[in-house]
Amino acid sequence: xxxxxRTKILAALEDQDTTVTITDPLENxxxxxxxxxxxxxxxxxxxxxxxxxxxxxxxxPELGYLHRGYEKIAENSTxxxxxxxxxxxxYLSPLSNNVAYVLAVEKLAGLVxxxxxxxxxxxxxxxARIASHLVAVGSMAMDVGALTALLWTxxxxxxxxxxYDVLCGxxxxxxxxxxxxxQQDWTAQCTTMLNTFLGEFEQDLQEVYRLLSTNRIFVDRxxxxxxxxxxDLIAWGVTGPLLRAAGVPRDLRRDRPYLVYDQLDxxxxxxxxxxxxxxxxxxxxxxxxxxxxxxxxxxxxPEGPIFAEDSKRVLPSKERxxxxxxxxxxxxxxxxxxxxxxxxxVYAGIESSKGELGFYIIxxxxxxxxxxxxxxxxxxxxxxxxxxLRGAMISDVVAIIGSVDPVMGEADK
Amino acid sequence: MNDEMLGRITAxxxxxxxxxxxxxxxxxxxxxxxxxxxxxxxxRSELSFDLIIDVLGVDMYxxxxxxxxxxxLYSISRKAYLQLKIRIDEEHPxxxxxxxxxxxxxxxxxxxxxxxxxxxxxxxxxxxxYMPEEFEYxxxxxxxxxxxxxxxxPLPRR
Amino acid sequence: MALxxxxxxxxxxxxxxxxxxxxxxxxxxxxxxxISCCAIEMMATASPRFDIARFGSEVMRFTPRQCxxxxxxxxxxxxxxxxxxxxxxxxxxxxWVISMGACASSGGMFRSYxxxxxxxxxxxxxxxxxxxxxxxxxxLHALMALQEKITKEGAIRPSAxxxxxxxxxxxxxxxx
Numbered sequence: 001x002x003x004x005x006r007t008k009i010l011a012a013l014e015d016q017d018t019t020v021t022i023t024d025p026l027e028n029x030x031x032x033x034x035x036x037x038x039x040x041x042x043x044x045x046x047x048x049x050x051x052x053x054x055x056x057x058x059x060x061p062e063l064g065y066l067h068r069g070y071e072k073i074a075e076n077s078t079x080x081x082x083x084x085x086x087x088x089x090x091y092l093s094p095l096s097n098n099v100a101y102v103l104a105v106e107k108l109a110g111l112v113x114x115x116x117x118x119x120x121x122x123x124x125x126x127x128a129r130i131a132s133h134l135v136a137v138g139s140m141a142m143d144v145g146a147l148t149a150l151l152w153t154x155x156x157x158x159x160x161x162x163x164y165d166v167l168c169g170x171x172x173x174x175x176x177x178x179x180x181x182x183q184q185d186w187t188a189q190c191t192t193m194l195n196t197f198l199g200e201f202e203q204d205l206q207e208v209y210r211l212l213s214t215n216r217i218f219v220d221r222x223x224x225x226x227x228x229x230x231x232d233l234i235a236w237g238v239t240g241p242l243l244r245a246a247g248v249p250r251d252l253r254r255d256r257p258y259l260v261y262d263q264l265d266x267x268x269x270x271x272x273x274x275x276x277x278x279x280x281x282x283x284x285x286x287x288x289x290x291x292x293x294x295x296x297x298x299x300x301x302p303e304g305p306i307f308a309e310d311s312k313r314v315l316p317s318k319e320r321x322x323x324x325x326x327x328x329x330x331x332x333x334x335x336x337x338x339x340x341x342x343x344x345x346v347y348a349g350i351e352s353s354k355g356e357l358g359f360y361i362i363x364x365x366x367x368x369x370x371x372x373x374x375x376x377x378x379x380x381x382x383x384x385x386x387x388x389l390r391g392a393m394i395s396d397v398v399a400i401i402g403s404v405d406p407v408m409g410e411a412d413k
Numbered sequence: 414m415n416d417e418m419l420g421r422i423t424a425x426x427x428x429x430x431x432x433x434x435x436x437x438x439x440x441x442x443x444x445x446x447x448x449x450x451x452x453x454x455x456x457r458s459e460l461s462f463d464l465i466i467d468v469l470g471v472d473m474y475x476x477x478x479x480x481x482x483x484x485x486l487y488s489i490s491r492k493a494y495l496q497l498k499i500r501i502d503e504e505h506p507x508x509x510x511x512x513x514x515x516x517x518x519x520x521x522x523x524x525x526x527x528x529x530x531x532x533x534x535x536x537x538x539x540x541x542x543y544m545p546e547e548f549e550y551x552x553x554x555x556x557x558x559x560x561x562x563x564x565x566x567p568l569p570r571r
Numbered sequence: 572m573a574l575x576x577x578x579x580x581x582x583x584x585x586x587x588x589x590x591x592x593x594x595x596x597x598x599x600x601x602x603x604x605x606i607s608c609c610a611i612e613m614m615a616t617a618s619p620r621f622d623i624a625r626f627g628s629e630v631m632r633f634t635p636r637q638c639x640x641x642x643x644x645x646x647x648x649x650x651x652x653x654x655x656x657x658x659x660x661x662x663x664x665x666x667w668v669i670s671m672g673a674c675a676s677s678g679g680m681f682r683s684y685x686x687x688x689x690x691x692x693x694x695x696x697x698x699x700x701x702x703x704x705x706x707x708x709x710x711l712h713a714l715m716a717l718q719e720k721i722t723k724e725g726a727i728r729p730s731a732x733x734x735x736x737x738x739x740x741x742x743x744x745x746x747x
Contacts, residue, residue: 011591036654037604039633044651064543067639069559069683071528076559084680105438135611154618161615172612172704229566234489235708237465237517248489250464255492344436347485347494349466360469360485373469375485383520409607410598412543544685545650552684561684566649569656569693 024226029057034397036065042139042401043408045382050395059389059397061382066412075370078338079105079179080315082372087173089357089374090410092135093128095164096352103258104348104359105179109313109341113181116304118259120186122297123194124167124176125259125350126290130201131160133283133290140280140402141212144221149208156204163193166204179339179346180314181307201291209284222276226388226400230274236384240355240377242404246274252351264296276403283405285355301333313339338367347375354378354407378411418460425455441483441496446508449499453484453514456460462486462495465511468521470529474555479503484511484518501531510536528553591726595639595665596718598627602662604655606645609672612704613644622705626714635661640717642710646674648685652693659694667697667737668722669713672704679703716742 030051036044044065050058070089074082086101087094099121106113138153161171168174168183169191174182212218230246251268253261269285271278279324308314315334316327343365349358355377362371381404390402422442429448434441444452456462467485478500486495501508510533511518513515520542522533527541530551541548550557550565577583601623605613616623617631629687635658644743647655659668670690673679676699678688690696700713 036544036651037658043610064545065654067543067648067650067685068646068681069552070649070686072557072559073681073683085670088608088680091611110437110720151619154615157616158620161667170705173608211717233462235516237515239464250489344443345483346437347467347496348438356466358466358485360467360483362471370473371469371471373467375467379520380517383517418687557684559683559740566685568649568687569653571691571695 024040028052032394039143042406045401045406045408045411046382047397047401049389049394049397054394056389056392056394056397059386061385063382063408063412066408068413070374070413071372074369076368078335078342078367079369080335082369083177083179084173087175088409089376089413090132090352090354090378090407091173092407093132094173095124095128095168095176096132096350097357099125099259100348100350100352100357101359102177102179103350104346104361105339105341106308107348108344108346108361108363109179109339111180111308111310111313113275113308114305115260115302116186117181117306117308119297119301120182120306121177122259122261122264123186123294123301123335126293126297127160127163127194129353130287130290131157134160136353136405137208137280137287138282138403140276140333140399141218143398143402145220146212146215146218149212152204152211154209156201159193159197159200163197166190166193178307178315180310181305184318184390185306186301194294194298198291198294202288205284205287212280219277221399222280222403224273225276225392225396226274226403227273228384228388232387233274233384236387237380238355238384240351240353240381241279241282241286242355242381242384244268244270245278247272251339252318252349258348258350260297263300264293266293276291276399279403279405315339335386340365340367349375352377354405354410355381357410374410374413375411376413378406378408379413382406382411420479421455422452425451426505427451429492439494439496441498443498443500446499446501449497449513450509450511452497453511456486456495456497457514459489460488462488463503463515464489465515465517465521468511468518470525470553472529472553472555477502480506480529482508482525482531505533507530507534509534512536527551530554578614588725588727589722592722592724595726596627596721599639599667599714599717600630600632600637601628601669602635602641602658603631603633604641604643604645604658606647606651607674608645609644609675609704612707613671613710616707616710621711623711623714626659626711626718628714635659636663638662639665640667640669642669642671643675643690644671644704646679647687647690649687650685652687652690654689656693665726667717668694669698669700669710669717670696671710671713672702673701674703676701 032049034047036046046062048060049056070085089097106154134153134157138150141149157402164174165171168176188407230248233243233246247270249268249270254268266289269282271282316330319329321331341363343363345362347358347360349356357377358372358375363367364370389397428450429445432443464487466487469483471481473479473481479502481498481500484497508531510522522536523542526539527543528551533539541546573583603613641659670676675690678686698713698717700709702709
């Protein structure tokens with residue numbers, strides 16, 4: 001638009017005189033602020049969208065509205081004191097964050113965990129993955145317009161949260177993993193509840209699948225929307241369901257097995273299309289694979305202790321803390337003064353529901369970490385969003401954000 | 414880390430010293446900042462470390478070479494991690510940016526700049542990531558208090 | 572007694588104050604300022620199991636112009652405080668605020684440089700809900716406490732009655 005016409009429009013706005021005509025009213029670009037408070041941005045994500053009419057020209061995401069200073073808090077807490085903070089990272093699957101952090105600290109300290117604890121950790125990680133994907137699928141469907149899917153997936157999630165309640169004592173922010181083991185043991189009641197859940201889960205998932213996959217509106221809103229080539233995704237460091245929906249079969253559970261994933265049989269779900277619909281199908285497929293893993297892990301669950309044998313590093317069991325003096329002193333020292341790992345630095349990552357969640361811990365030999373960096377998959381996924389949004393329509397922005405599924409507690413640390 | 418990989422990295426570094434350490438199965442290659450871009454290009458193109466996992470800054474709070482920058486890399490074909498580390502001092506905290514090699518380092522380097530004040534030369538868009546633009550301090554430095562500096566961030570009136 | 576009078580005479584008498592308060596408290600439309608983990612528990616409160624809709628809060632409108640109560644759910648940072656205040660200012664009177672969770676009430680477990688240690692520093696709060704996150708039952712209890720407060724506050728002559736209400740109600744949820 002040339003200068004004379006632009007001044008005419010501004011002058012018209014000032015005079016509120018609408019008799020000015022322009023040759024092409026769509027030939028201007030507008031900056032729209034999808035602000036931090038928005039129903040569809042999955043948390044406090046701010047997107048500055050530059051629009052040409054209804055087509056998106058460029059997007060700049062802005063983070064930091066939930067920056068809580070985790071890394072500074074970690075430098076001031078002991079290793080045990082930081083475990084409740086890890087719940088609040090990816091708050092849709094808090095149990096897998098606990099396990100990721102504890103795995104990193106155990107790698108640093110060189111602890112070996114008994115097999116029963118490893119199987120229980122696999123169980124809780126996969127339950128957390130199902131819970132997180134249920135919310136992802138439900139809110140993507142709600143953003144696109146299908147509110148029923150959200151209510152159904154939340155109903156399934158409530159069954160999982162009941163199991164967490166019995167197992168960990170809290171339904172949501174659990175702080176279940178401990179350094180060297182777990183908080184409390186897996187009971188027969190948990191097995192019964194999980195078996196009941198698995199018996200109904202396949203069918204309920206099939207209901208949601210049937211509702212959405214043949215729905216013309218859902219498919220049209222999500223197909224060929226938000227495409228990003230696998231090379232671009234790899235160049236930007238994206239991992240998780242986004243990369244697997246682009247045809248790259250990278251899954252840390254298969255490539256670098258941690259816990260006991262090398263003894264379990266499951267498929268890595270990949271699709272080649274790399275659009276919003278493919279990501280939706282990948283998440284549905286991963287939920288089915290997680291159900292398979294849960295069944296196998298329940299069958300293979302061995303008996304035994306759930307704590308490693310190292311009284312100077314690992315918390316003793318609660319009954320002994322309340323009754324014996326030595327364990328009480330150990331408990332106090334370990335939580336308040338720390339576990340004193342050797343000097344060094346490690347990186348340990350797991351495959352969480354959003355991608356690779358990793359902790360880089362630098363220890364100086366004392367009970368507080370010198371530096372802890374949290375590699376959050378959601379931050380990297382959001383950094384790849386401008387590529388997906390270029391050229392899309394404004395109404396596709398919501399579908400694309402839903403398919404990327406960012407969690408701001410993790411992205412903003 | 415086999416000898417062939419080490420040979421290629423040393424060749425790319427030229428006369429600059431290369432030090433390799435291992436701890437708990439993780440391999441770290443310590444470089445000098447001037448060799449960083451050459452070695453990074455070698456890692457991506459010849460050794461196929463194509464996925465950049467993380468870039469982080471560390472404040473060691475020592476008089477010589479106060480800051481460190483660590484790059485965590487992953488190779489999809491080899492299924493292996495590798496870490497690169499460089500050390501820089503307090504007076505000139507500048508590091509060449511690797512966004513030309515791995516575009517994904519863009520936001521990680523912005524975060525390091527935000528938290529430590531280390532500038533990355535050649536970065537396309539170096540601004541703060543988490544704290545507001547007007548914030549004057551760098552929070553993760555060891556001399557910044559946990560509760561922050563009073564009145565450094567504005568609050569709306571009640 | 573009221574129903575008998577209705578059936579006998581065909582009309583009811585009541586104070587206008589009570590009728591307006593009754594209408595207001597049973598149709599509190601929440602404005603979900605869902606920021607972090609507490610937002611998920613707020614969504615769970617709206618889900619079929621706990622069902623906030625039976626209290627009249629069916630429509631969680633995301634536009635502040637149509638809402639009565641703002642539920643601040645999650646950690647409020649200094650960067651976000653400006654936005655929360657802006658949304659609060661856009662809500663029409665009468666409006667109330669429920670501060671859900673430990674982070675919104677007092678900064679919670681995040682004692683750091685970027686977290687506001689309590690939203691009552693910049694927004695007047697009516698009900699605080701403790702918990703990290705509070706169970707959905709605790710949020711419903713908070714809503715019921717707010718309904719009691721609305722009844723006590725009165726609508727026509729708010730200054731005469733609400734002088735009795737000076738301390739915000741504190742509701743403790745089940746420990747998480």
